[in-house]
Amino acid sequence: MNGDLVTLRPMDPGDAAAQHRWFQDPDVTRYTGFRYPPSLTAIETRLRGAEDSTFANPRFAIDRRDTGETIGYVALRDVTPESRAGELDIVIGERSAWNLGFGTDATRTICRYAFRTLGLHRVHLWVFTENAAAIRAYEKAGFVREGVARDRWFKHGRWHDCLLMGLLADEAAP
Amino acid sequence: MIRGEKVTLRARRPDDVEHAKRWYADPETARWLIDVGTYDVPAEPMAYGDVRLTVDDTETGTPIGTAGLSGGSPEHRHAMLFVVIGDGAYRGRGYGTDVVRTLCRFAFDDMNLAKVELEVIAGHEAALHLYEGLGFHREVHRRRALWIDGAWRDEYLMGLLAGELR
Amino acid sequence: MVPGALVRLRAPEPADAESFYEWFNDTEATAGLGVRYPVSRRTEREWVERGAVPSYAGAHFAVETLDGTLLGTCGLYGTNAPENRSAELGVALVDRTQWGKGYGTDTVRTLCRFGFEEMNLHRIELLVFAHHAYAIKAYERAGFVREAVARQAHWGDGRYYDDVYMSLLEGELR
Numbered sequence: 001m002n003g004d005l006v007t008l009r010p011m012d013p014g015d016a017a018a019q020h021r022w023f024q025d026p027d028v029t030r031y032t033g034f035r036y037p038p039s040l041t042a043i044e045t046r047l048r049g050a051e052d053s054t055f056a057n058p059r060f061a062i063d064r065r066d067t068g069e070t071i072g073y074v075a076l077r078d079v080t081p082e083s084r085a086g087e088l089d090i091v092i093g094e095r096s097a098w099n100l101g102f103g104t105d106a107t108r109t110i111c112r113y114a115f116r117t118l119g120l121h122r123v124h125l126w127v128f129t130e131n132a133a134a135i136r137a138y139e140k141a142g143f144v145r146e147g148v149a150r151d152r153w154f155k156h157g158r159w160h161d162c163l164l165m166g167l168l169a170d171e172a173a174p
Numbered sequence: 175m176i177r178g179e180k181v182t183l184r185a186r187r188p189d190d191v192e193h194a195k196r197w198y199a200d201p202e203t204a205r206w207l208i209d210v211g212t213y214d215v216p217a218e219p220m221a222y223g224d225v226r227l228t229v230d231d232t233e234t235g236t237p238i239g240t241a242g243l244s245g246g247s248p249e250h251r252h253a254m255l256f257v258v259i260g261d262g263a264y265r266g267r268g269y270g271t272d273v274v275r276t277l278c279r280f281a282f283d284d285m286n287l288a289k290v291e292l293e294v295i296a297g298h299e300a301a302l303h304l305y306e307g308l309g310f311h312r313e314v315h316r317r318r319a320l321w322i323d324g325a326w327r328d329e330y331l332m333g334l335l336a337g338e339l340r
Numbered sequence: 341m342v343p344g345a346l347v348r349l350r351a352p353e354p355a356d357a358e359s360f361y362e363w364f365n366d367t368e369a370t371a372g373l374g375v376r377y378p379v380s381r382r383t384e385r386e387w388v389e390r391g392a393v394p395s396y397a398g399a400h401f402a403v404e405t406l407d408g409t410l411l412g413t414c415g416l417y418g419t420n421a422p423e424n425r426s427a428e429l430g431v432a433l434v435d436r437t438q439w440g441k442g443y444g445t446d447t448v449r450t451l452c453r454f455g456f457e458e459m460n461l462h463r464i465e466l467l468v469f470a471h472h473a474y475a476i477k478a479y480e481r482a483g484f485v486r487e488a489v490a491r492q493a494h495w496g497d498g499r500y501y502d503d504v505y506m507s508l509l510e511g512e513l514r
Contacts, residue, residue, distance in 0.1 A: 056248075063488060066400050080244070081222045081496050117249075121500065122491070122492055124490060147486075152424070152465075154425065159463075183378065183380050185377075185379055219383045227378065285376070
């Protein structure tokens with residue numbers, strides 16, 4: 001599905017090499033929950049075995065529309081049908097694609113998918129409070145700050161506060 | 175438990191199977207059944223896609239039938255309602271209406287469905303009357319849809335949207 | 341056994357399953373717990389079997405008074421990221437006839453003490469419906485702090501409800 005700057009498409013085993021490269025890069029994983037770098041084999045196995053996007057866990061690769069390059073992935077986790085809520089998970093793995101609006105556009109695009117196609121009521125996410133760039137991007141996409149969970153994630157030798165942000169269906173851009 | 179006025183809808187258990195055998199052996203029950211199958215006691219806990227219940231008469235605690243919401247689609251937010259009042263002594267006395275109303279309320283208020291659908295055999299006047307009385311609309315008339323007991327039957331697909339339950 | 345002032349926590353036993361089956365099917369007793377679908381005896385039996393060996397990844401307990409009357413269950417869950425030393429607290433004292441006697445608050449304190457002193461947790465968090473003022477106050481009495489409001493995150497009784505995230509860090513238990 002198309003955003004303005006990116007296209008979201010199903011992942012396939014061909015994405016393994018790029019994903020593996022991203023997960024080895026500490027600057028990419030700095031603000032994610034990752035700790036243990038996965039092996040290429042592990043990623044390939046997961047991509048081969050993965051079913052197409054399910055309601056509970058829709059997952060997509062992110063391609064730039066201008067060059068076609070795959071720059072990251074985006075997913076919704078733990079989507080519950082009764083409460084119609086899902087958690088957003090996004091990584092822009094290619095450093096060359098940072099700070100160019102791709103993250104914001106991918107976020108907007110998956111939210112549109114969440115509300116229009118899946119009929120969700122709410123999308124939320126957790127972001128490290130020190131990840132100011134991401135917080136700005138999420139706010140641009142319409143997310144509202146809902147509160148800070150103290151010492152929620154241990155990484156790089158210390159605990160990190162995490163900000164909960166939420167977007168409701170009637171707040172999302174059409 | 176899901177509580178109605180006179181009925182309790184609860185998870186199935188193995189000793190319900192004996193009651194179900196009796197119900198399905200009763201020709202008055204069987205003539206309006208679309209799919210009989212076996213009386214499953216599901217191993218997995220109930221969830222959005224698959225709610226299968228036994229209906230008890232609350233006052234006596236006796237199992238009197240079965241009901242549920244099957245094929246729940248999280249994308250489209252609808253499910254197929256089924257109900258069988260298997261014990262003839264409880265038919266025509268408002269128990270069926272109580273089950274359907276209670277189950278529909280559960281579907282909207284707890285499962286957050288947008289629509290409840292069901293199939294009913296044309297000619298099953300008591301059931302049609304019950305469903306329409308609660309707000310169900312006839313949506314599709316399927317001609318010669320089923321072969322039951324030596325004859326072709328038409329069936330109706332009916333639907334109830336959230337907010338329409340009377 | 342983990343002793344408190346009014347309650348004690350022990351491993352769940354098969355004999356508990358029948359009581360749990362009755363109580364977890366009681367809509368009023370489970371109003372704050374987000375229980376939706378009727379439970380079967382089998383579900384309760386299997387839960388008891390799984391919880392029979394409380395461990396770091398899932399510390400499930402049966403809660404009883406000091407003279408052995410069963411009150412319900414509680415636990416510390418989701419500690420499958422031991423690096424974070426963080427767990428989600430759940431308390432389900434589902435015998436309505438025993439409400440209002442202080443067992444709830446003592447269960448929370450006893451469980452948190454166990455989490456910090458035995459499991460070496462750093463953070464205990466929980467989710468509670470925003471409109472459950474009674475429960476929120478009980479948690480605050482034990483030292484929990486409100487952190488975030490997940491707006492319209494839960495569907496029940498025909499509408500969306502807000503969830504409140506609360507947490508307790510080591511050293512804050514009162």
